[in-house]
Amino acid sequence: MRAMRTDGMRAKPAGKVDMYTAAVITVSDKGSAGEREDLAGPLVREMLESEGYEVARAVIVPDEQAVIELELMKCADELDIALVVTTGGTGFSPRDVTPEATIAVCTRMAPGIPEAMRAESMKITNRAALTRQQAGIRRETLIVNLPGSPKAARENLGAVLPALDHGLEMLRGAKRDCAADEQSKP
Amino acid sequence: MRAMRTDGMRAKPAGKVDMYTAAVITVSDKGSAGEREDLAGPLVREMLESEGYEVARAVIVPDEQAVIELELMKCADELDIALVVTTGGTGFSPRDVTPEATIAVCTRMAPGIPEAMRAESMKITNRAALTRQQAGIRRETLIVNLPGSPKAARENLGAVLPALDHGLEMLRGAKRDCAADEQSKP
Amino acid sequence: MRAMRTDGMRAKPAGKVDMYTAAVITVSDKGSAGEREDLAGPLVREMLESEGYEVARAVIVPDEQAVIELELMKCADELDIALVVTTGGTGFSPRDVTPEATIAVCTRMAPGIPEAMRAESMKITNRAALTRQQAGIRRETLIVNLPGSPKAARENLGAVLPALDHGLEMLRGAKRDCAADEQSKP
Secondary structure (H helix, E strand, C coil): CCCCCCCCCCCCCCCCCCCCEEEEEEECHHHHCCCCCCCHHHHHHHHHHHCCCEEEEEEEECCCHHHHHHHHHHHHHHCCCCEEEEECCCCCCCCCCHHHHHHHHCCEECCHHHHHHHHHHHCCCHHHHHCCCCEEEECCEEEEEECCCHHHHHHHHHHHHHHHHHHHHHHCCCCCCHHHHHHCCC | CCCCCCCCCCCCCCCCCCCCEEEEEEECHHHHCCCCCCCHHHHHHHHHHHCCCEEEEEEEECCCHHHHHHHHHHHHHHCCCCEEEEECCCCCCCCCCHHHHHHHHCCEECCHHHHHHHHHHHCCCHHHHHCCCCEEEECCEEEEEECCCHHHHHHHHHHHHHHHHHHHHHHCCCCCCHHHHHHCCC | CCCCCCCCCCCCCCCCCCCCEEEEEEECHHHHCCCCCCCHHHHHHHHHHHCCCEEEEEEEECCCHHHHHHHHHHHHHHCCCCEEEEECCCCCCCCCCHHHHHHHHCCEECCHHHHHHHHHHHCCCHHHHHCCCCEEEECCEEEEEECCCHHHHHHHHHHHHHHHHHHHHHHCCCCCCHHHHHHCCC
16 A cells, blocks of 8 residues: 655555655646536546556636636645656647746756657657647746646656656655765666 | 738748748848848748748848847847847957947847757868857847858758747747647647 | 967967867765865877877866856866866766856856757666756857766767867857858858
C-alpha cells in the first residue's frame, strides 16, 4: 500500500524508491462549466500514476489567467506539490493563456521541456508548431503545460515524463551530488 | 475572382474556403534606403499568395526597433491583418532587432514556430542556430519573423506555412470547436 | 606565434584568419570554494583554443546570480571579450541560476543556440530536456551557457561551436556584407 504524502517529499513504499506528489490541472472553460467531459485530465493522471507519482490534486479551472495563476501558486506554495501538470489553454484561441499564467508564476523557466515535447509532436503533425506550452519552476515545484487534446497531451507528456523524475531529484535536494555523479558516468 | 478584404476576415471565393489577409514587412536599412533590391519580400509574398493568403500590405522599413514596432502595431491594431510576416533583422548584427520589436508588441509568444523553422534549417546548415527569429500574437494577428536571406526565408516559411492556417482559425474564432474536433480524431 | 589580444578584436597570426577572444566561466559553489576540481572549465578552454579562440580569461565563480552577472558584465563591458562560455548552474537545483543571470545581462537573446545544443543532446539522453541553458548578446559579446558536467558541456559546445564564428563576425562588424553574401550563395 502506498503512503499518501501531501508535502511533496518522496514517500518510499516497498519496491518503489521514487515517488513524488503531482497535481493535474485541466484548463478549460467548458470543462469547468460542466459542459464537456474532461478526457485529458484523467488520462494525464493515469500516466503519472503509472510512472509512480502520487496524484494529490486534480482540478478543472476556466481559461482565466488569474485563476490559473492562483491554482498554480496554491499547488506550489501551499500544497508543496512536486510536479504540476496542466492540460489545455496552450493554443492560439483568444482565451488560451495557460502559458502566460505559467510564465507569470515561475521564477526559472525550463525551455528544454516544451522544446522536447514539440520536437516529438512535430514527427506526427506540423500543427505541433502551434502549441505554445511552457515549463518552469516555482519554489520546489515543476510546472509543465500540455495541450488540451487527449491525444496531444499523451504524446507530449510521454516525450518527457521519463526524465522529469531526475529533474525533481535536483530540485528537491536529493542527497546525492548530481554533478559529481554525472562526471563519473561513461 | 478573389474579393479583396482588408479586415483580416476570411473571404470565401469559389473553390477557396481558407483565405486570410497577410502583410509582408521587409526589415532592412539598405532596402529601406533604396540601396538594395528587396528579394526576400517578393519571394515571401509569392509563397503566401500560393497558399491562398491575400497580401494586403508590403512595406520596407529600416532596422529601427521603434519603426518596426509601429509597423507591426499598424498591421495588427489598425489594419487587422491576420498574418504578418517579417523578413530580415534576425541575426547578430548590432542593428538586428526585429525579434526584440516582435517580443515588445506581442502579448502571447508562439515559440513552437521559430523552433520548427530552426530545426528544419539545421538540417541544411548549422548556422541556423544563429537565427534569432520569434513568433507571437498581438490581438488577432499572428506575427512571424523570417531571416533576411531569400534562401533562408523560403526554407523557414516553408517549414511552418502549411500549419499557420489552423492557428489563424483558432485565433480568429473559427466556428468549429477545435478541441472537440481534435478529440474526435483518430 | 599567436599575438594575445584583450580587446576582443581578431588577431591575424600567419595562417589563422579567424581569431576572437573568449572567456570561460565555471559556475560552481564547490569549485569556487576549492572543494572540487574544475574539469569542465579546462575542457571547454581546450575546445575553444582548438577552434582558434584566444582564451583571455578563465575563472570559477559560485552559484550566486549577482556574482555571475557581475562577471558576465566585466567580460562584456570592461574586457570586451567576443565569446563568453559559462559551464554549470543550468539544472534544476535551487542554486542553479546561470540562465537567469544570463537573461538579466543580455539585451538580445539567441534562442537557436540552446535549442541546437539540446536537440543534439536529446539524441544521447532524454535528460537533455532538463537543461535550462540560454545564449544571448550583450554589447558585442556573445554569452553561451553550457551544462556543468564535462561530458554534457563537450557535447553541447560541439553542437554549435563551428557556427559561432560566423555569429561573431556579424556581431563585431566584419567588413563583408553578410546578407549580400548570403544572397549570392547557391
